[in-house]
Amino acid sequence: MKPVDQYFLSQKEPYQSIMLYVRNVILNTLPHVVERYSYKIPFYNIGKKPMVYLNILKGKDYVDVVFVHGVLLENDFPVLKNDNNRKQVRSIQLKAIEDLDQENFEQLLHAAAENTRKGKKAWFL
Incomplete structure (x- = not known):
């Protein structure tokens, strides 16, 4: 079993x-995306550049996309929040599968993929 699969099944x-649902939407929306297990969490990359990752922050009651x-x-995409005053990343916090507007999320994934493809560096700030 791949480490990323073990990660999901251990949650x-x-x-x-929630994570398995989001993973399925990402992989079906962007079939060219590369799923990786880095820093002990699942990442979804365009080529070698990270685009999105899934995490559960300690002390929080949601999945951070x-x-x-x-x-x-x-x-x-105003659904994106700046949690913890992060400089570059923004996230969607999901407490339930129903919290995800799949149509809007798919549009967000396409926009994120385009930005990642065009960007020279993954982490620019």
Whole structure:
């Protein structure tokens, strides 16, 4: 079993179901994306550049769906939040699968993929 699969299966509910659902949407929306296990969490890359990652922050009760170039996307996608005053990344916090607007999320994934492809560096700030 791949480390990323072990990561998902080791999560408690409802986090496991949320993460598996988000993973499925990402992989079906962007079939060319590369799923990797880095820094002990799942990342979704365009080529070698990270685009989005999934995390559960200690002391929080949600799955953090984090967009690496989120600062460039937040004006067009107000669902993105600047949690913890992060410079570059922005995220969607999901407490339940129903919290995800799949159509808007798919549009966000396409925009994030385009930004990642065009960007010279993954981490620019």
